[in-house]
Amino acid sequence: MRPRRVGGAALVVAVVALVAHVGTVVASPRVVMAVAEKRLADQAGGRNTWLHAPRATPQNQQVVRTSPDLAYSACVWDLSDGPARITLPGWDEYFSLSLYQARTDNFFVASDRTSPDGVDILLATEQQAAATTAPDDVQLVVAPSTTGVALLRYLAPTPAAFVAVDRVRREARCGGA
Amino acid sequence: MSRGRVVLAWGLVAALGAALGVGSALWILVGRGPTGGTRVGVWSIDLDVGGDQGGRYVRAVTATQGLLAMAQREAVYFVADADGEGRALDADCAYEIAGADFPAYWWSITAYDGSYLADNTDDRASVDATSVVRSDDGSWRARLARRDDSAANWISLDASASPNLLLRLYVPERSVLDDPASVPVPTIRRLSCEGDT
Numbered sequence: 001m002r003p004r005r006v007g008g009a010a011l012v013v014a015v016v017a018l019v020a021h022v023g024t025v026v027a028s029p030r031v032v033m034a035v036a037e038k039r040l041a042d043q044a045g046g047r048n049t050w051l052h053a054p055r056a057t058p059q060n061q062q063v064v065r066t067s068p069d070l071a072y073s074a075c076v077w078d079l080s081d082g083p084a085r086i087t088l089p090g091w092d093e094y095f096s097l098s099l100y101q102a103r104t105d106n107f108f109v110a111s112d113r114t115s116p117d118g119v120d121i122l123l124a125t126e127q128q129a130a131a132t133t134a135p136d137d138v139q140l141v142v143a144p145s146t147t148g149v150a151l152l153r154y155l156a157p158t159p160a161a162f163v164a165v166d167r168v169r170r171e172a173r174c175g176g177a
Numbered sequence: 178m179s180r181g182r183v184v185l186a187w188g189l190v191a192a193l194g195a196a197l198g199v200g201s202a203l204w205i206l207v208g209r210g211p212t213g214g215t216r217v218g219v220w221s222i223d224l225d226v227g228g229d230q231g232g233r234y235v236r237a238v239t240a241t242q243g244l245l246a247m248a249q250r251e252a253v254y255f256v257a258d259a260d261g262e263g264r265a266l267d268a269d270c271a272y273e274i275a276g277a278d279f280p281a282y283w284w285s286i287t288a289y290d291g292s293y294l295a296d297n298t299d300d301r302a303s304v305d306a307t308s309v310v311r312s313d314d315g316s317w318r319a320r321l322a323r324r325d326d327s328a329a330n331w332i333s334l335d336a337s338a339s340p341n342l343l344l345r346l347y348v349p350e351r352s353v354l355d356d357p358a359s360v361p362v363p364t365i366r367r368l369s370c371e372g373d374t
Contacts, residue, residue, distance in 0.1 A: 020198025029240040064292035
């Protein structure tokens with residue numbers, strides 16, 4: 001090969017490598033999240049439905065770095081047909097609701113520190129929010145994407161605490177304004 | 178060179194570039210590459226994990242290593258995969274982890290095998306603020322070992338090929354976010370290893 005052609009080949013390798021590298025890094029969160037959304041919704045029996053996970057064990061763990069001390073519930077929210085109402089009851093120990101958008105960012109958290117009696121929100125896209133009035137005592141939250149994941153964490157470090165939490169969290173709602 | 182061979186040669190060059198680009202990205206995403214964050218003793222913390230302030234790399238690594246992590250206002254995560262002398266944690270060894278309560282509403286220390294709970298059935302993957310047995314002065318010691326029923330606090334290393342510890346601080350105090358290095362992270366001391374004489 002002539003030096004000029006070698007230089008051209010090296011340039012092509014560098015440019016293609018850069019594009020592929022950045023593309024992979026940028027695309028991976030959405031790809032990982034889409035896979036997680038599909039898996040969670042399939043198990044819950046659809047979107048806008050809570051999946052109340054059993055006590056985490058090595059044999060049933062679904063997500064990386066699950067804590068065995070927390071009771072997790074997940075709901076894949078989908079705002080294609082309108083805003084979603086998400087509610088959860090209070091609990092004596094730590095609990096929280098976290099909302100994650102399609103590229104994985106955690107854009108909203110409410111917990112026993114902010115809402116000791118439980119959480120009640122109306123989740124809407126920016127466009128829907130402009131045309132929606134939330135009822136009194138319901139917080140309007142704007143979602144940066146049309147789909148995403150809501151995750152409940154209730155502190156339940158013992159089997160007995162888990163049984164108690166499991167009864168409480170069944171009152172939670174996800175979807176259907 | 179014939180036209181066909183020229184096209185093939187440039188195709189191979191482009192494929193090499195794509196392989197390098199995707200491969201180097203995956204190398205970072207599986208946690209082998211250089212990561213940001215702060216070192217506190219043998220523990221490392223990245224306050225941007227989970228939030229919407231992180232850059233593209235933090236977001237991509239979070240997606241693959243800690244999907245559905247919470248933003249720093251609600252929780253911060255410290256990771257350690259070595260003892261106090263910098264030796265990689267090893268399931269054939271026993272360790273003492275020592276500390277006191279942390280500046281947070283709730284905390285826990287959980288042992289993982291890579292990113293998942295180790296495939297054992299002893300139900301001893303963690304200790305937490307509500308269950309840890311403390312001394313009179315509030316400090317605590319935990320045994321990190323394959324098996325140790327005699328210890329007041331035992332975290333299991335059984336069936337763990339790639340052990341690491343995750344310290345969760347839920348609702349951390351402001352000082353944690355302002356200066357993560359100020360957190361009194363637990364010490365990890367190797368006591369013995371199988372085969373020691």
